[in-house]
Amino acid sequence: MNKPKIVILGAGFGGITTAVKLQKKLSRNDAHITLVNKHDYHYQTTWLHENAAGTLHHDRTRIPVKDIVDTNKIDFVQDTVVEIKPDEKKVVLKNGELDYDYLVVGLGFEAATFGIPGIMENAFTINSINSARLIKQHIEYNFAMYNNEKEKRPERLNIIIGGGGFTGIEFAGEIANRVPELCKEYDIDPKDVRMIVLEGAPTILPGFDPQLIEYAMNSLEARGVEFKTGALLKECRVDGITYEKDEKQEDIPALTTIWAAGVRANSLIETSGLEHNRGKVPVQPDLRAPSHPDVFVVGDCALIMNEETGRPYPPTAQIAMQEAETIAHNLSALVHGKENLESFEFINRGSVASLGDSDAIGVIFGDKKIFGWTASFMKKMIDNRALFKIGGLGLVLKKGKFNIF
Numbered sequence: 001m002n003k004p005k006i007v008i009l010g011a012g013f014g015g016i017t018t019a020v021k022l023q024k025k026l027s028r029n030d031a032h033i034t035l036v037n038k039h040d041y042h043y044q045t046t047w048l049h050e051n052a053a054g055t056l057h058h059d060r061t062r063i064p065v066k067d068i069v070d071t072n073k074i075d076f077v078q079d080t081v082v083e084i085k086p087d088e089k090k091v092v093l094k095n096g097e098l099d100y101d102y103l104v105v106g107l108g109f110e111a112a113t114f115g116i117p118g119i120m121e122n123a124f125t126i127n128s129i130n131s132a133r134l135i136k137q138h139i140e141y142n143f144a145m146y147n148n149e150k151e152k153r154p155e156r157l158n159i160i161i162g163g164g165g166f167t168g169i170e171f172a173g174e175i176a177n178r179v180p181e182l183c184k185e186y187d188i189d190p191k192d193v194r195m196i197v198l199e200g201a202p203t204i205l206p207g208f209d210p211q212l213i214e215y216a217m218n219s220l221e222a223r224g225v226e227f228k229t230g231a232l233l234k235e236c237r238v239d240g241i242t243y244e245k246d247e248k249q250e251d252i253p254a255l256t257t258i259w260a261a262g263v264r265a266n267s268l269i270e271t272s273g274l275e276h277n278r279g280k281v282p283v284q285p286d287l288r289a290p291s292h293p294d295v296f297v298v299g300d301c302a303l304i305m306n307e308e309t310g311r312p313y314p315p316t317a318q319i320a321m322q323e324a325e326t327i328a329h330n331l332s333a334l335v336h337g338k339e340n341l342e343s344f345e346f347i348n349r350g351s352v353a354s355l356g357d358s359d360a361i362g363v364i365f366g367d368k369k370i371f372g373w374t375a376s377f378m379k380k381m382i383d384n385r386a387l388f389k390i391g392g393l394g395l396v397l398k399k400g401k402f403n404i405f
């Protein structure tokens, strides 16, 4: 038999971990493996809010694929996936086509705007290195402009964060730390700046421990962040937003709105013909697509139910990396002619949300609540562990976070 062709789409947390694990399990003689990604670098999606706020340089976040993947064992193709054709076992790229025996889809997420007028056109989203860089530049430009116009425009200094979930709160923590620096750089009174988190639910970080939520709100409020909970964003314009709270609508002028209130799987899933449920593939226990057993799906494109809660697991880097290990194991088994594939089991190692560089909240080891310095230290260890998993000690030493104190 010819060597099977394995194609991995996306070099995010799911795709790159699959590739790294596979290169240890299979040799060039076993299979022909190709990794496809839009850019020639992988990025730590979980750090993008820091790049967006300008508290971490984007070069710390991106890692050249060739520094992680052994190109003697895996072919890397830098290209954009345009279409997945599972019935023909083909993937259409912007600059060509690939056929496969086994496919791994790890194309990540896109912003979900829920049809709110103006979000798509006027709000910024934190979903790639380039989108994060744009936010950083845009905020800085508005601070720079503020003292350079005859008539002051307060909306230049108003930053709206749509969504008080993990991404919105983590961004709020970073921007709250960056604003005093920007004010100093551009001779602005910090009292003129507003950072406003809008959250539709009655509380920020819905589902998180109430004591930790209170801690997070106090920490951010002390640094100037305002919260409007039970407040729904109704419209986003280029120069402001409208939100609704207690059946009353209010406008806030703002030139910067960050939309962090929802993500959906890459829309290529919906157009692919793979069976999907609200845009994600409801994978089988072995992480194969139910409609196409030669297709594995990893990360934010996969839907896996948490039997305990009856709800899908939220999309996280943690679950994406664990899924990738199962997929690599199962692909290796298939290539070696084994039929018994491993079932995926999620091991919840907890979750920690940063509130800026030296503060955080989290729950680890099942139910241990942590906050402040301990949580911030833990968050950095989690970030370093993710680096270790994809690139070993060398990558941790190069890109790791060691500013513990």
Ligand code: FAD
Residues within 6 Å of the ligand: 009, 010, 011, 012, 013, 014, 015, 036, 037, 038, 039, 042, 043, 045, 046, 047, 048, 049, 079, 080, 081, 082, 106, 107, 108, 109, 126, 127, 166, 167, 170, 266, 298, 299, 300, 301, 315, 316, 317, 318, 319, 320, 352, 353
């Ligand atoms: P990604 O890591 O997003 O990778 C997708 C890859 O596919 C990217 O490299 C992209 O360039 C590539 N791609 C996309 N479309 C195409 C195309 N058409 N052609 C070619 N390539 C393409 N999770 C946690 O566990 N803990 C956290 O603390 C945490 N914090 C977060 C903070 C922020 C600001 C954000 C945005 C997310 C955070 N997450 C966190 C969620 C986590 O980052 C995602 O769940 C995770 O990245 C999903 O991995 P993935 O492999 O599915 O997608």
